[in-house]
Amino acid sequence: DTGVSQDPRHKITKRGQNVTFRCDPISEHNRLYWYRQTLGQGPEFLTYFQNEAQLEKSRLLSDRFSAERPKGSFSTLEIQRTEQGDSAMYLCASSSGRQARDYEQYFGPGTRLTVT
Amino acid sequence: ELKVEQNPLFLSMQEGKNYTIYCNYSTTSDRLYWYRQDPGKSLESLFVLLSNGAVKQEGRLMASLDTKARLSTLHITAAVHDLSATYFCAVDKTSGSRLTFGEGTQLTVNP
Numbered sequence: 082d083t084g085v086s087q088d089p090r091h092k093i094t095k096r097g098q099n100v101t102f103r104c105d106p107i108s109e110h111n112r113l114y115w116y117r118q119t120l121g122q123g124p125e126f127l128t129y130f131q132n133e134a135q136l137e138k139s140r141l142l143s144d145r146f147s148a149e150r151p152k153g154s155f156s157t158l159e160i161q162r163t164e165q166g167d168s169a170m171y172l173c174a175s176s177s178g179r180q181a182r183d184y185e186q187y188f189g190p191g192t193r194l195t196v197t
Numbered sequence: 198e199l200k201v202e203q204n205p206l207f208l209s210m211q212e213g214k215n216y217t218i219y220c221n222y223s224t225t226s227d228r229l230y231w232y233r234q235d236p237g238k239s240l241e242s243l244f245v246l247l248s249n250g251a252v253k254q255e256g257r258l259m260a261s262l263d264t265k266a267r268l269s270t271l272h273i274t275a276a277v278h279d280l281s282a283t284y285f286c287a288v289d290k291t292s293g294s295r296l297t298f299g300e301g302t303q304l305t306v307n308p
Contacts, residue, residue: 112293123201123285123298124240137295172239176293184293185230188240 083107085189087173093195094163101159102192106175113156114174114186115148124172130156131178163196170194199224201288203299210276211307218271218302220286229262229269230287230296240285244271276306 086105094100106113111132116124127146128138132153145163150156160167170193174186200223210216220229228247232240244253246262246269253260257280259272269286283303287296 114295116296121301123287123301124296126295126297129295131293139295178293184228184289185242185245186296187242188232190239 085173085175085187087171087189087192089192090190091193091195093197096165096196097162099159099161100163100194101157102171102173102194103155103157104173104189105155106173107177107187110175110177110187111153112176112178112184112186113150114176115156115158116172116174118170118172118191119168127158127171160194163194165196168194168196199226199288199290199297201286201297201299203284203286203302205302206300207303207305209305209307210273212277213275215275216273218273218284218286218304220269220271220299222267222269222286222288222297224288224290225264225267226288226290227264228289228292230289231260231269231271232285232287234283234285234301236283243284273304276304278306278308280304281306 088103114129115127118124128148130150145161148158170191172191173189176186202221231243234240244260249264251262257274262269283301285301287298
């Protein structure tokens with residue numbers, strides 16, 4: 082078990098460009114979550130999946146953000162027409178979701194996005 | 198809307214001292230999570246508290262949960278420098294749903 086992995090770890094992009102991040106959850110974890118964290122704040126929920134179904138999306142998430150988990154394994158988060166306010170750490174987490182104890186979320190190393 | 202509040206937000210303490218971080222939340226939940234985050238790093242799970250009265254201990258850290266008061270505490274005993282980090286509590290309204298995090302407590306342990 083190698084833990085949750087995310088790629089890339091760092092991304093610098095110019096305002097207006099599109100970016101895509103990838104998350105690979107812990108093997109056989111059926112729930113996958115995306116959060117965003119800005120400096121000095123706690124993580125803020127974006128969206129989550131159970132298998133390939135997107136169960137919830139934050140109201141704060143603009144239409145420029147989209148996430149997929151096409152085969153119920155890895156997930157991608159795309160941001161279109163990036164803005165400077167999108168600069169943040171994007172965190173992915175997974176949980177097995179089979180019993181109460183298994184809803185513990187394990188976090189990946191994050192992707193740090195800088196929009197210039 | 199679920200709200201989670203931590204206090205203090207900043208804590209500077211000397212090695213060897215004891216202190217408690219408090220986490221209050223606004224809605225009924227039987228599950229509370231504590232995470233640690235080092236600068237520039239991701240979140241490391243510390244404790245999962247799944248019922249009223251739950252108490253977990255790991256080394257110099259002990260966490261407890263009072264669901265009736267909607268309060269969790271993280272107690273630090275005889276602090277050491279290695280405990281310097283930011284500590285977050287988080288709550289989910291239903292099992293496996295989104296986590297709502299507190300603002301975090303930035304702990305600095307001075308020699």
